[in-house]
Amino acid sequence: MCGRTACTLAPDEICRSCSYSSHSGGRQEPQWRDPPGGQKYYPSHNVAPGAHTPVIISSHHRFGTEDDAVSTERVVQPMQWGLIPSWHKGSPKKVSYETNNCRSESMLEKPTYKVPLQRGRRCVVLADGFFEWKRDQAKKQPYFIYFPDKKDTDERETNSSCLKVKKEENGVSVKLERDSNLGIVKEEKENLEQEGGSECPADTSSLNPADVLLKKEIKTELNGTDKDHQAHKGGDKTKRLMTMAGVFDVWKSSDGSPPVLSYSVITVESSPAMMKVHHRMPALLLTDKEVQEWLDSENVPLEKAVNNIRATEEIQMHPVSDIVNNSRNKSPDCTKPIDLTKPKSTPSSNLMMKWLSKGKKEQSNEPPSKRIKTEPQ
Known part of the structure; x- marks a missing residue:
C-alpha cells in the first residue's frame, strides 16, 4: 500500500x-x-x-x-x-x-x-x-x-551501453544502440567513408585518419545522449x-x-x-x-x-x-535516515542527560579549594 x-x-x-x-x-x-x-x-x-x-x-x-x-x-x-x-x-x-x-x-x-x-x-x-x-x-x-540515486542508475546504464559500427554497400552507417531508462536510442550517420566496419577500438593509434574522425563523431553522439538523459533526471544529479x-x-x-x-x-x-x-x-x-x-x-x-x-x-x-x-x-x-542500533531518546532521558551535564559543568567551575577531596586508603 x-x-x-x-x-x-x-x-x-x-x-x-x-x-x-x-x-x-x-x-x-x-x-x-x-x-x-x-x-x-x-x-x-x-x-x-x-x-x-x-x-x-x-x-x-x-x-x-x-x-x-x-x-x-x-x-x-x-x-x-x-x-x-x-x-x-x-x-x-x-x-x-x-x-x-x-x-x-x-x-x-x-x-x-x-x-x-x-x-x-x-x-x-x-x-x-x-x-x-x-x-x-x-x-x-x-x-x-x-x-536509487541517479549516479547509480547512470553507471548501470553506461555499463550496458552498446556501440556498433555497421558496414553497408553504399558506405558505412554508424549505428548507436544505447539501453537506458529512456529506452533505446538509435541514430544513424550515413555515407561516412571507411574501408570496413567493426567494433570501435578504445585505442586510436591503430586507426587511420578517417577512423579517428569516425570515433570522434561517435563520442559526440554519446555525449549528447548523456546530456539529454541528465535533463530527464533533472538539475539535481542525484535526485530521481x-x-x-x-x-x-x-x-x-x-x-x-x-x-x-x-x-x-x-x-x-x-x-x-x-x-x-x-x-x-x-x-x-x-x-x-x-x-x-x-x-x-x-x-x-x-x-x-x-x-x-x-x-x-x-x-x-x-x-x-x-x-x-x-x-x-x-x-x-x-525523510532523514536513522540508526536503529542506537537507543531511542525519550523526554525523560533527555531531561536526565541535561541534568547530568549541568551538574558536571557546575562542579568543574568550583574553585579547587571547595572541591571534595578523598583521602587515600
Whole structure:
C-alpha cells in the first residue's frame, strides 16, 4: 500500500525533472497546470491523503477550464490524493470508503476504478518517495522508500551501453544502440567513408585518419545522449523522482463549481526487496517508455498498458524517525535516515542527560579549594 509520500520540489523543478522525448524530436518539459478551484500544491516532506500533489497526464485531457490550452504533450497537474468517482452523489468530501490506493488485481472489476480506466484516465503520480511501516512485534517502524540515486542508475546504464559500427554497400552507417531508462536510442550517420566496419577500438593509434574522425563523431553522439538523459533526471544529479502508476477521475458539481480532480495510486504485491517491510507497494514505472505507454491512452490500449503494472526491485530504503507518524510534522527530519542500533531518546532521558551535564559543568567551575577531596586508603 501507499499511505504517505514526500514531494519536496517546486513546480519549476518538477517540470525540469520530468523532461521527455517528444514525438516531434528533442527534449520537452511538461507544462505545469494549477488545479481548478484555487487549490494549491505545497511541497512537503510528509504528504498525507487529501493533499494536492503533482501527477503527469496527457495533454489531450480537457476539464473545461481556462488553463486547458497547452503546447506540450504532457501536463503536470496537481490533483487531490484519494479518488472521487465521477458518479459520486453528494459532497466530494464524503466518500464512504478509502480510495487512496487501487489494488491492481481488482482495478478492472470495481466501478470506482474500472470506469475512469475505460475512459483513458491514466496518470503518473510523482514523489520523492513513499513511506511504509514495518510491523515489529508490538511497534511499527517507518521506512522511506525511493528510487536509487541517479549516479547509480547512470553507471548501470553506461555499463550496458552498446556501440556498433555497421558496414553497408553504399558506405558505412554508424549505428548507436544505447539501453537506458529512456529506452533505446538509435541514430544513424550515413555515407561516412571507411574501408570496413567493426567494433570501435578504445585505442586510436591503430586507426587511420578517417577512423579517428569516425570515433570522434561517435563520442559526440554519446555525449549528447548523456546530456539529454541528465535533463530527464533533472538539475539535481542525484535526485530521481519516483513515478507511480495511477488512475484519476473528474467529479463535477451540479451547481457549476470547478471540477475536482483526484487520483488513486495503483498498488501490487511487493517484490522480495519490499516484502521485508510490507506486502504491498505502488506500481512503479521505471522507464520513459513505460511512462509514455501508461499516459498515451489514445494510442496504447489498456490491455497493453497494464503489462507495465508490476512490482520492481529497483528501490532503496532506510528507516526514519517516527515523527512521520503525525502528518502535521513536515520537517526534513521526516525523510532523514536513522540508526536503529542506537537507543531511542525519550523526554525523560533527555531531561536526565541535561541534568547530568549541568551538574558536571557546575562542579568543574568550583574553585579547587571547595572541591571534595578523598583521602587515600
